[in-house]
Amino acid sequence: MLTRRFKLIYLSGGTSKKCEFDFSKRLFLLSFVAFTTAFFLLSVVVGGLLFNRHSAGQIASLEFKNSALDAKLNQADDRFEELQGKVELLAQNGNDLRLYTNLPVLDPEIQQMGIGGSLPYHESINTGAEGLLAKIEQLDRQINLQENSLQQVREEIEEQAEYLRTVPSIRPTNIGxxxxxxxxxxxxxxxxxxxxxxxxxxxxxxxxxxxxxxxxxxxxxxxxxxxxxxxxxxxxxxxxxxxxxxxxxxxxxxxxxxxxxxxxxxxxxxxxxxxxxxxxxxxxxxxxxxxxxxxxxxxxxxx
Ligand SMILES: [Zn+2]
The missing domain is CATH 2.70.70.10 (Glucose Permease (Domain IIA))
Known part of the structure; x- marks a missing residue:
């Protein structure tokens, strides 16, 4: 069957010139497989090149975005440190007020911990956005503690003012x-x-x-x-x-x-x-x- 032969005849238009190609079916099949394989391989190579080129563009774009996000994250971290400093100053002033109103001062460890139990922030998660979010959560707890403390101071001052109103403290006559x-x-x-x-x-x-x-x-x-x-x-x-x-x-x-x-x-x-x-x-x-x-x-x- 494979010994059957094929003849390919090419006629040039307008002339009587013709070309004849004579080949066996085996050769035809081999040529077909070789051509198909070559086409497939070429497609894979060209496709791969195109894909790589596209990926490289995407990677460059992602790298640019990543570096911009890193810069923003660093800015946010710096800003956070500033806010942390302000909260610490408020806590110090809050303790002065507590001393002034005869309330016990807050322990530094409790001030650091804030309201809500154990620290959500740990040195092991101090990287990137996750670390920043944990630090913000901790700062929120510290602020809540200061809010409660100042409310206590306010109530104490009001109570003392009310008490002082009941203490005899002036002369009963202006003259005499x-x-x-x-x-x-x-x-x-x-x-x-x-x-x-x-x-x-x-x-x-x-x-x-x-x-x-x-x-x-x-x-x-x-x-x-x-x-x-x-x-x-x-x-x-x-x-x-x-x-x-x-x-x-x-x-x-x-x-x-x-x-x-x-x-x-x-x-x-x-x-x-x-x-x-x-x-x-x-x-x-x-x-x-x-x-x-x-x-x-x-x-x-x-x-
Ligand atoms: Zn008397």
Missing amino acids: AFSSLYGRRRDPFTGQWEPHMGVDICAPTGTPVYCTADGTVLHTSRQPGFGKVLVVDHGNGYRTLYAHLHRFRSVKGQKVERGELIAELGNTGRSTGPHLHYEVLKDKRYQNPLDYMFDGYAMARLP
Whole structure:
């Protein structure tokens, strides 16, 4: 079968010239296989070259993008370091505020850790975007901790301010002279030495008497010794007493503020002349009222 022969005749157009090729079927098949193989190999080589050329372009483009991303990442890392420095400064200032408000300072390790338990960032993942994201996560925790700490400081300051409003701290009159101080003194009626649990301020009848701290009028009454007497409960164990009054200018149960007019100075009760007897008590113990006149008590003292 393979011995059969083929004849290929080529006729040139317009002429009578002809070419004849005579070959066997085996040669035809061999030629066909050789040609097909060569064509296939050529296609593979050309395709490979084209592909490589395209890939090289892609690689160059990716390398360019990668290097641009690296530069951006480095910029982001630098920026992160700046922010980290600012957060550390805020943490330092936060600790100063905690000291100022009598709150315990935060441990440096806790500050570093922030809120949320163990550190998400570790030296082993400090590369590229993954490391940066972990560091940002950690910084977020540190910021949350500082937010909570500052909220604590704010509440503490508000609480202290509220407490200070209840501490007697001004003079109960703007004018007048001290006629008797806190401690032992000779009773003006009997001449005997006896304890004097407040201060006496001598001034004309009708002189305004001011409340020395925020509080509530506990009672207004008339007593044999004190005459017209008014007591203010300030809370936190503080009470103030104002005696020998001429007139009440506030009523029992009334909320009063520091510096508010509550009565008029007088000469009622066991008194030798118009004056105010003023007492300060803390947890039911008598205090020297001069220790509770923080704006000073530079008023004349009668001999
Ligand atoms: Zn007195």
